[in-house]
Amino acid sequence: MTKASIMKAAHKLAKKLVAKTGNYAIALKFALVQIWAMAKAGRKRMSDSAFKSAEWNATHKSYNGPAFFWCGRKGVPCWLMQKNLTQAEYDGAQQAYEMYAKRETAKAVLINFTTDFGNITMWAPKSVVKGF
Incomplete structure (x- = not known):
């Protein structure tokens, strides 16, 4: 994945997470963590299932925003x-x-x-x- 594609995927995920975190900057941070982990794992493209998995990880782990x-x-x-x-x-x-x-x-x-x-x-x- 190129840096541009990583950022595009992170922004796409952050738009879905902003309702749960209440702040776009925080949502983008969690999205970047998930997308970067996928990029390091060697995924060239994000399928819909991988995108849904990243969305689930960002919302259901301890990523529901800061306490x-x-x-x-x-x-x-x-x-x-x-x-x-x-x-x-x-x-x-x-x-x-x-x-x-x-x-x-x-x-x-x-x-x-x-x-x-x-x-x-x-x-x-x-x-x-x-x-x-």
């Missing part, structure tokens, strides 16, 4: 919290009963997690959080 921590209608990806917070802060933030934007810039938001143990703050890009 989010939700508080009300606001959500923060768990992977981002694990990356930016210590383990103690992460565990405390998971028990937050309120979450709000303390400050905002053009591309990021300072999220405040209100817990029984105090406040925990973390910067997050607006492109990955939901509801802020």
Whole structure:
């Protein structure tokens, strides 16, 4: 498979996955993982059954999108919290009963997690959080 055909197949699969992930960029990432695995396996062309198999793998394995921590209608990806917070802060933030934007810039938001143990703050890009 050429790089162009890999990208075409990935975009075709991503269009079907976007309804399940909620974000085209995330859907494209999962589609590229599946298509690239097929290309490395030596498949020259993707038959309909291979395409359906890739679609099933992308939706039924652990690829249903990133796990989010939700508080009300606001959500923060768990992977981002694990990356930016210590383990103690992460565990405390998971028990937050309120979450709000303390400050905002053009591309990021300072999220405040209100817990029984105090406040925990973390910067997050607006492109990955939901509801802020």
